[in-house]
Amino acid sequence: MSNFILVVDDDASHRTLICDALQEMGYATIEAKNGREALDLLEDDIPGAVLLDLRMPVMSGWGLLDALKKMPRARNLPIIIISGYGFEWEAELVGAAGYISKPVDLDKVRTTVQQIVGPPEVAMVH
Numbered sequence: 204m205s206n207f208i209l210v211v212d213d214d215a216s217h218r219t220l221i222c223d224a225l226q227e228m229g230y231a232t233i234e235a236k237n238g239r240e241a242l243d244l245l246e247d248d249i250p251g252a253v254l255l256d257l258r259m260p261v262m263s264g265w266g267l268l269d270a271l272k273k274m275p276r277a278r279n280l281p282i283i284i285i286s287g288y289g290f291e292w293e294a295e296l297v298g299a300a301g302y303i304s305k306p307v308d309l310d311k312v313r314t315t316v317q318q319i320v321g322p323p324e325v326a327m328v329h
Contacts, residue, residue, distance in 0.1 A: 207231040208316065209250040211241040211267065212285065213259040217307060221254060221285075224309045225316060229323030238262030242270050245277065252281040252300070252320045254312070268297055281319050 208230050212218045215236070222232040233250070235241035239262040241253070257264035264284070271277045282298075287305030295302075301315045 207233050207248075207250050208320065209233050209235060209241060209244065209253045211235045211238065211253060211259070211264065212256040213237055214256070217256070217285075217305070220307060220309065221312055224312055228313060228317070230316065230320075238264060238267030238270070241267055245271075245274070249276055249280060252283060252316065254283045254285055254303070254316070255299075257284060257286045283315055283319060 208225055210218050210221050210225075210232055211234075212221070213236050218234045218236070222234060225232050233244060235244055237259045241255075242262065255264045255267065262270075264286075268282065271280060271282070281300035283301040283303060284297075284299045285303045285305060285307065300319045303311050303315055
């Protein structure tokens, strides 16, 4: 795994808010606007974690989760589901490491990422 966090959401304002909050904490981030774009980015490197919206055009979060299951090098990749549709039980069902509801609470994002990935100085060493 690498030293960045991948944020996948079709809403550019959500991506920007989340990435800005994580970067302020010291995490490196990259963004994708849908599952297909995220999958293309994952061909080069596996991030330390993925924050994933479920409902997106082109390839949904569900589609990305299915694709990740087929990638042996992504087997232990922590996925944090971000959803405005109350999918917390489904996040647990697919083995997600965490769940954040929309509208996004940035304190919850910070806390969840730090609990799952570790502090930035530790996360960036992987």
